[in-house]
Amino acid sequence: MPIEILMPALSPTMEEGTLSKWVKNEGDAVKSGDVIAEIETDKATMEVEAVDEGVIGKILIPAGSEGVKVNTPIAVLLQDGESADAMAAPKTAEKPAEAPKVEEAEKPTRQGSAAAPVPAAPKVEAAADPDIPAGTEMVMTTVREALRDAMAEEMRRDESVFVMGEEVAEYQGAYKITQGLLQEFGARRVIDTPITEHGFAGVGVGAAMTGLKPIVEFMTFNFAMQAIDQIINSAAKTLYMSGGQMGAPMVFRGPNGAAARVAAQHSQCYAAWYSQIPGLKVVMPYTAADAKGLLKAAIRDPNPVIFLENEILYGQSFEVPKMDDFVLPIGKARIHKKGNDATIVSFGIGMTYAVKAVAELEKEGIDVELIDLRTIRPMDIPTIVESVRKTGRLVTVEEGYPQSSVGTEIATRVMQQAFDYLDAPILTIAGKDVPMPYAANLEKLALPNVGEVVQAVKTVCYK
Amino acid sequence: MAPRKTASTSSRKTAAKPAKKDFNGGIIADFSKEDDLKAYREMLLIRRFEEKAGQLYGMGFIGGFCHLYIGQEAVVVGMQLALKDGDQVITGYRDHGHMLACGMSPRGVMAELTGRRGGLSKGKGGSMHMFSKEKNFYGGHGIVGAQVSLGTGLAFANRYRGNDNVSLAYFGDGAANQGQVYESFNMAALWKLPVVYIIENNRYAMGTAVSRASAQTDFSQRGASFGIPGYQVDGMDVRAVKAAADEAVEHCRSGKGPIILEMLTYRYRGHSMSDPAKYRSKDEVQKMRSEHDPIEQVRARLLERKWASEDDLKQIDKEVRDIVADSADFAQSDPEPDASELYTDILL
Ligand SMILES: Cc1ncc(C[n+]2csc(CCOP(=O)(O)OP(=O)(O)O)c2C)c(N)n1
Ligand SMILES: [Mg+2]
Numbered sequence: 001m002p003i004e005i006l007m008p009a010l011s012p013t014m015e016e017g018t019l020s021k022w023v024k025n026e027g028d029a030v031k032s033g034d035v036i037a038e039i040e041t042d043k044a045t046m047e048v049e050a051v052d053e054g055v056i057g058k059i060l061i062p063a064g065s066e067g068v069k070v071n072t073p074i075a076v077l078l079q080d081g082e083s084a085d086a087m088a089a090p091k092t093a094e095k096p097a098e099a100p101k102v103e104e105a106e107k108p109t110r111q112g113s114a115a116a117p118v119p120a121a122p123k124v125e126a127a128a129d130p131d132i133p134a135g136t137e138m139v140m141t142t143v144r145e146a147l148r149d150a151m152a153e154e155m156r157r158d159e160s161v162f163v164m165g166e167e168v169a170e171y172q173g174a175y176k177i178t179q180g181l182l183q184e185f186g187a188r189r190v191i192d193t194p195i196t197e198h199g200f201a202g203v204g205v206g207a208a209m210t211g212l213k214p215i216v217e218f219m220t221f222n223f224a225m226q227a228i229d230q231i232i233n234s235a236a237k238t239l240y241m242s243g244g245q246m247g248a249p250m251v252f253r254g255p256n257g258a259a260a261r262v263a264a265q266h267s268q269c270y271a272a273w274y275s276q277i278p279g280l281k282v283v284m285p286y287t288a289a290d291a292k293g294l295l296k297a298a299i300r301d302p303n304p305v306i307f308l309e310n311e312i313l314y315g316q317s318f319e320v321p322k323m324d325d326f327v328l329p330i331g332k333a334r335i336h337k338k339g340n341d342a343t344i345v346s347f348g349i350g351m352t353y354a355v356k357a358v359a360e361l362e363k364e365g366i367d368v369e370l371i372d373l374r375t376i377r378p379m380d381i382p383t384i385v386e387s388v389r390k391t392g393r394l395v396t397v398e399e400g401y402p403q404s405s406v407g408t409e410i411a412t413r414v415m416q417q418a419f420d421y422l423d424a425p426i427l428t429i430a431g432k433d434v435p436m437p438y439a440a441n442l443e444k445l446a447l448p449n450v451g452e453v454v455q456a457v458k459t460v461c462y463k
Numbered sequence: 464m465a466p467r468k469t470a471s472t473s474s475r476k477t478a479a480k481p482a483k484k485d486f487n488g489g490i491i492a493d494f495s496k497e498d499d500l501k502a503y504r505e506m507l508l509i510r511r512f513e514e515k516a517g518q519l520y521g522m523g524f525i526g527g528f529c530h531l532y533i534g535q536e537a538v539v540v541g542m543q544l545a546l547k548d549g550d551q552v553i554t555g556y557r558d559h560g561h562m563l564a565c566g567m568s569p570r571g572v573m574a575e576l577t578g579r580r581g582g583l584s585k586g587k588g589g590s591m592h593m594f595s596k597e598k599n600f601y602g603g604h605g606i607v608g609a610q611v612s613l614g615t616g617l618a619f620a621n622r623y624r625g626n627d628n629v630s631l632a633y634f635g636d637g638a639a640n641q642g643q644v645y646e647s648f649n650m651a652a653l654w655k656l657p658v659v660y661i662i663e664n665n666r667y668a669m670g671t672a673v674s675r676a677s678a679q680t681d682f683s684q685r686g687a688s689f690g691i692p693g694y695q696v697d698g699m700d701v702r703a704v705k706a707a708a709d710e711a712v713e714h715c716r717s718g719k720g721p722i723i724l725e726m727l728t729y730r731y732r733g734h735s736m737s738d739p740a741k742y743r744s745k746d747e748v749q750k751m752r753s754e755h756d757p758i759e760q761v762r763a764r765l766l767e768r769k770w771a772s773e774d775d776l777k778q779i780d781k782e783v784r785d786i787v788a789d790s791a792d793f794a795q796s797d798p799e800p801d802a803s804e805l806y807t808d809i810l811l
Pocket of ligand 1: 166195197219223226557605606607608634635636637638639663665667668669734
C-alpha cells in the first residue's frame, strides 16, 4: 500500500509551517534517512527525513506553500512494485491498522484528551494521636535528646536507615543531635560528608530511589538552598514522574529559622517554601514529644519529608511518654490548649510566642484556643476550621517572612471554608519583611514578639 | 612605602617548585627591611585585633558566629603586598584579617562586630558580612563556596571592562569541595579570567581534617582538569606568600587566565567561638605556634638582622595595641543602629 507522508511537527508548539523546498521529486527513490524536503517553522528551517523506503509517487503540497497544517499529507510514497495507480487508496503510515474504537470525546489529540473535568484533589485524613496508656511515665527530655532517640530507635529497627551530613559522625553533630550514633551504629551508617550539599543530597536521593532510607542532615537549612534542586526536582517528583514505580523514602532534617545574631544568610525559615511543593511532606515540631514521635513517623514514611527543627528549641525540655514505640501521625495538628474566645494557630518556634501570649491573655480574661500545627504539609485545616467555628476569631503566629507565608495560606483556607463563622478579619503575625539584621536591637525588631500576638488577639476580639 | 620587588628568579622558583607540606621546603622571596617591618606591623594588627574580638565575644559584646583568623595572618598580608589599586578581594566568613589587610578601618570592623551604627555595614551585617566599595573588598560571605563564583565574577567584570585588574578569591580547604568551585574554574579557564584562587588550607573544615573530606588533598592540583596551574605555598611564611603572590598576580594581569595558590596554613583557635576543637591535640597546635608562627618568624628575622631593636618592636606593639584599643572603645560606646534602619537598604 502506498504511504502518505504527513507534514511533521518539528517543535512542541508548532501547529503549521511553510513547505519551502522539495529536495526529492516525483519518481525519485528514497531510503529512510534521506532528506526529502525543507520546512520552515516560526523558529528555524528544518530538514524532513524519510522514514520509509520507496519512490515518491506524487507530491501533494507544492514547494513554497505556506500555512501547511501539521499532519496534512504532503506526498505519497510508493512501495516496491507499486504503480502510481495504487495511489487511489493510500494508507497513512501513522495510523495503526486496527485502531481500537474510541469515543470521540476521549480520543487523544496532540493537545491531550478533550477537556475532562479536573478531578477533585483527594482528601487526606490523618489518624489521631495514639492513646498514651494511663500510668505511662513521662520523662523530661530536651528536643535534642528526643530527636537523637528517634533516630537511634529507628536505626535499631530498620537496617536500611542511615544518617549522612556534615559533622554528624566524629564531631557528634554540629548541634549534637547525632550524639552517640557513630558509636552505636558505626561509620557505615553514620556518615560524615564533605561540605557539598548539592552533591550529598543527590547521593541521598539516589540511595533512596533504591529503597534505602537516608536521613540527610543539613547543618542548617540555610545550606539546603545549595541542594534545593535535588530536594524538589529529584526527591519530590520522582514518584510522580515514574508513575509510582519509585520514590524517595527519606528525611531531610536540620535546624531551620533564625538562631541568635547569625545575620541574614543564616537566619531564615523555609516552612512556607517547602510547603508549596507537591510530593513533599513538611513537619515542624515544637515540643520534644512531637519531635520524637514525628521524626520516627518521618523516617518510616515512604515519602520525602522535610523536617524543620530549631536551634533555640534544641535545649528546651518537655515531657515525653516513655513508650517502646511512640509514633505520631504526620498531618495532624495538636490542640495545645483548649479555649473559647479566639484561636491562635502556630508551629515550631512560633509556639514560644503563642504560649506566652495565651498566658498573658488568660490573665486579662481572654480564653484562647491554641493549636500547634506540627505539620505544615499536608495541612490539618479541619482542626483549625473546627476551632474557628467555635471561637469565630483567628490569629496565626510564625517567624518566617510575611508574604506568602504559612499564615496567609491558613487565612485563605479558613476564609474559604469558614467565612460565615468569622467574627473578625484573620490576623497573621510573622517576621518582618526584611533580611535578618545582625544588630541586637534590630534583630529583636525583625522577629515577632509576644506583645504583637497579645495585641492581635485583642484586636480580633475587639477589645 | 612600596614593597621592594623580589628577585624574580627566587620568586619563580617558589611558584614552580611546590613547597613541602612540612612548611620547610618552600623557597622564599628576599624581603627588605621595609617589607619585613610592614608585614610585621600588619600581621600584628590582625593578631591583636582578633584577640580583642575574642575577648569582646566572651564579654557578650559580639554575638552570633565569630571566626578568628589567628595563625593565618601571613596569607592575607603577603597576598596584599602584590596588589595594585583597583584589584579586588573577596572571601568567606573568616574575614576580619582580610578587611584589615585591605585597609578597612579597625573601628568600622570592630563596630560591625558589636552591631553598632558605626560598623561598616551599619551594624546590619555582623562578623561574616562586611563590604567596602572604596577598598574593593567584596565581602564577607556566609555560605561556604559562594564567594568563589562571585570572585570569578569580579574577574569577569575586569575582563569585560578591559582593565588589567585582578581579583583574589579566598576560600578554605572545606569550601574547595563545593560544586560551584569547579563550575567557576571551568568558566575562568575557558574565558581566561584574571582571578587568583587562594585556597587557605588550614587543615580543618570545622572538625573535619582535610584527609577525611577530600579524595585529593593536594588542593593546588584541583584545577588540573581545566588546565589551571596551581602551586603549594608555605602560608606561614609571609615571604613565600609574597613571592607566590607576585607570580600569580602577574600571571593573571598578563592575560594568562586563572591560577591557584594553595596556602598551607593553620588556625590556632577553634572554627568559631563555640568550637571546643576536640578533633586535634593541644600538642599539634602548640607545635605549630612555636615552630611556624608567622609573626614570630618575622620578629626573629628583624632582630637577627638588626633591622629593629627590641625597643623598636615594643614601640610597634604599642602603636598596634592603641589602634585596637581605640577600635574596641569605639565599638562598645557607639550606639546601636536607629530602629528606622530595619527597613532601609532592602531595595533601591
Ligand atoms: C553551604 C554551607 N555549608 C555549611 C556551612 C557551615 N560551615 C561554615 S564554615 C564551615 C567549614 C568550612 O571550612 P573551610 O572551607 O576549610 O574554611 P575554614 O573555616 O577552615 O576557614 C562549615 C561547614 C556553611 N556556612 N555553608
Ligand atoms: Mg579549613
